[in-house]
Amino acid sequence: MIKSHSRWARPIALALAASLVASCGLPRVGPDKNEIFAGSVQREGDAFVVAINDRVTRATAVIPALGFSETLKNASVQGADIIRPGDTLGLTIWENVDDGLLAAEMSNSTTLESVQVDGSGFIFVPYAGRIKAAGNTPEAIRRIITQKLEDQTPDPQVQVRRTAGNGATVTILGSAGAQGVYPIELPTRTLSSMLASAGGVTTSSEIAQITLTRGTHSETIWFEDLYDHPELDIALRDGDRILVEADQRAFTALGATGSQTQLTFESRTLSALEALAQLGGLNASTADPTGVFVFRNEAPEIANTVLGRTDLIGAQRLIYVLDLTEPNGMFMARDFLIRDGDTIYVTEAPSVKWNRTIAAVNGTLGGARGLATTVTGGSTE
Incomplete structure (x- = not known):
């Protein structure tokens, strides 16, 4: 009877392993190529999948236009010394007479040390009146005061200086x-x-x-x-x-890349090839070089140009795909520009899924053998 049980142990274990693998999804970094293509508008999905070529690189090469008006x-x-409201000026006025308008007895000069520019930008100078100071330089104020005093005192000489205020x-x-x-x-x-x-x-x-x-x-x-x-x-x-x-522009990298993260641009223009290099390249053991995708919400005018249409309205979901194994694949990656907010996703190579499946089956078979050994009382014959 023990040998009879043993005869059925291996088939039972294999069937159990296959059942478990079929019923449980294997771990992975994201969708594969077939699943991405299945979600395209061409297959009644909600995103346009477009292969990158020279026409696409030209249509999508948008660089932020910065500049002054x-x-x-x-x-x-x-002028380097413009007077502002709140500044305080010092004035010295010389008159060419012994008994001048402003000078004290036995003196021919008058000094006004704290003449503040009011909120409206004016100062008051005796006999010269209310004078616009804000927006003028000390030299311009000197000329204005001199002109106003000339009719009242002969050959006045005026000095204007800022004594307080930051200018x-x-x-x-x-x-x-x-x-x-x-x-x-x-x-x-x-x-x-x-x-x-x-x-x-x-x-x-x-x-x-x-x-x-x-x-x-x-x-x-x-x-x-x-x-x-x-x-x-x-x-x-x-x-x-x-x-x-x-520069605050950034892109996100996912899938079988050297790093899964968000990175800022390291240059004013960033190509897909430079972005992959910035990430550390593709993961040599898991990446599929035929499945490099760039996900982007594209403006309608660009989307219409890329797709050869005129009827698209509003932002469109576009998925650009690169095949680095093609003869011009590297050139396309070099010419295609990454933009702010892009997501770069690299699919896993088909062999990775196969190896993962085999590993899962082997692991499940090992568990099933243990179960069979228990059922047969320790014999695996």
Whole structure:
């Protein structure tokens, strides 16, 4: 009777193993190629699957367009010592007579040490009246006061100086050499000179961006463009805020890649080939080089161009596929640009699934043999 049980132990174990493998999904990193293609619009799915070629790379090569408006670029360089409301001025007035309008007895000069610019930007000077100071330089104020006093005292001489107040300033924040509030002085009246005064940028110059905020309006340029295009070296204004930061664009990598993570761009333009290199390449033991996919929500104008249509409205789900084993596969990967928010997914090689299935069957058979041994009382014959 024991041998009779043994005769059926192995078939029972094999059947049990096959049943378990068939009923249980094997572990994996995500969908395979067939499952992705099955979800395409062409097969009544909800995403367009498109093979990458030269036409597709041209249609999808969108690079963020950064730059300053004509308003900022055409603004003239401002004087380095513009008076503002709240500043305090010191005035000295000399008169070419012994008994002048302002001078004390036995003196031909008068000093006014604390003349504050009011909220409306004016100061009051005896015999000269109310004078607009804000927006003018000390030299311009000197000429105005001199002109107003000339009709009342012969050949007046006037000196104007700022004694308190910070004058025009800008604020520099972010990845600058030294953040802080900086005065607009003669050597630092433009963007590049002000950044140099603050120690430059501390992030990679290739992906550094400069955002200038004036009032409630903000505009951004690439840091390197500031030196390649002199017209972007704009004149600064009081109250400007300058933010230096690294490019915030990022992509996500999943599947059989060297790293499954989210990474920021390391260059202004990032190709699929460079993105894979940034990830550490494909996993040599598990990746399928014929199944490199890029998932993206594409703008309707680009989607229509890629698909050769004109009827698509609103953002479209597109899945771009690369086959690195094709003769031009590497060239396509080099020319296809990754964009902000993309997901790169690499499928597993078919052999990986097969090996995993075999391993699962072997493991299940081992368990079944143990069960059979128990049933036969320890004999496996």
